[in-house]
Amino acid sequence: MQKNQIVELEITDLSYEAMGVAHYEGMTIFVNNALPGEIVKAKILKVKKRFAFAKIEKIIKESPDRVNVKLNQWVQTGLASLAHIKYDKQLEFKRNQVVNLLHKAGLDEIKVNQTLASPEETGYRNKAQVPVREVKGQLEIGFFRRHSHDLVPLTNFFTTDPEIDRVLAAVRDILRKYKVPAYDELHHKGEVRYLDVRRSKATGEIMVILVCLHQDFPQIMEVAAEISQIKDVTSLILNHNPKKTNVILGKDDYVVFGEDHITDKIGDVKFRISPKSFFQINSLQTPRLYQLAIDKANLKPSDVVIDAYSGIGTIGLSVAKHVKAVRGMETVKDAVKDANANAKLNGIDNAQYVVGKAEEVMPRWANEGLKTDVIFVDPPRKGLTPEFIKAAVATKPKKVVYISCNPATQVRDLQLFMKQGYSFNEVSPVDMFPQTPHVESVAVLTKD
């Protein structure tokens, strides 16, 4: 097999990254945007020892599950790499990921529920972080093409709240008007690196963050005055990121106008959110995710609850009024500040959050003799550590509710809990990220 060769392939499966999978002369071929059941003519792009990558030249037999998306930039950029698949099939794809992982772990007896569909299939994101670069002599916003830093100019981000898209385009136009330079990654010069925009669905407030190479730039006052006129924009923050790095946000934030946070709501509970704090991005699906987790926890008024990897305290503060005490930990200082402020904001006096790594804080609490009833964990993609699991088990919780955005590490960790005498009998996938391959899932471990 050679690069640029054209081959006819029958697609038999979808990979974790939603690429069509085919087999040809003993090789596995991953075909961008192809769907199971399709027969395609494909061009080979890259050949490795046992597998190759290809792109579709022509679809000979089309799958009935295909949606013909007009803007294929979304697909190219990886922004919405499932956008060519009907939504109910996307939900099935996500459930299958969990089924396959459990099967590989020898846990076929575990029930995997149907994926809980998102109330909004597009335009659901309450936050956008988009790169700013110069393309053909003009400042553009958009998305990096998959596996590259080539900017594809875009103004309709498809999965983002259209109100945010409106603000992104307006800020882009203001930056153009005042000739503020876009960041030049190659020479590490220019000014605006990213636009970060957050919108509260509950209050309509919009926060704009300009991520800049310098702490200040000559046109900032004129730019700020015009941004303040954009409908619903309530605050402008300049985030200073002077480093040569792929990390989006720098250490320091400067409030140019408005508050240093926006306020959102989940159920009846209000949350203030600072620029660096994590907040679930699908506003309408988040309360449904939490409700599922909370229902499964079956909480009692006498329960001591841990909210681990707490962000701004969204899970713990949603249950605080129904339990004896909530304690939580989180690494991002501003998020912990938000969590404790959010407790006050909602008249909650039995919840306390501390800054620290969960894998260090939990052993400390266990050594101090803390006993718990329910532990909620909601870690980032890399999942939990064995130290955390050991310490969590030492506090003797009756239940551990595991919310995960990466079922592979979740299944790995669930097996570690099983070794400690815990068991679980079902996993519930929840679609927090329609049009993308990301899967959120909830499992509840119990010990009698």
Ligand SMILES: C[S@@+](CC[C@H](N)C(=O)[O-])C[C@H]1O[C@@H](n2cnc3c(N)ncnc32)[C@H](O)[C@@H]1O
């Ligand atoms: C998936 S978010 C969940 C946040 C929150 N539970 C929510 O639903 O909004 C994971 C959080 O873990 C935090 N985090 C990352 N590594 C951590 C660690 N080692 N210890 C504690 N928190 C950590 C991140 O800053 C982030 O806020």
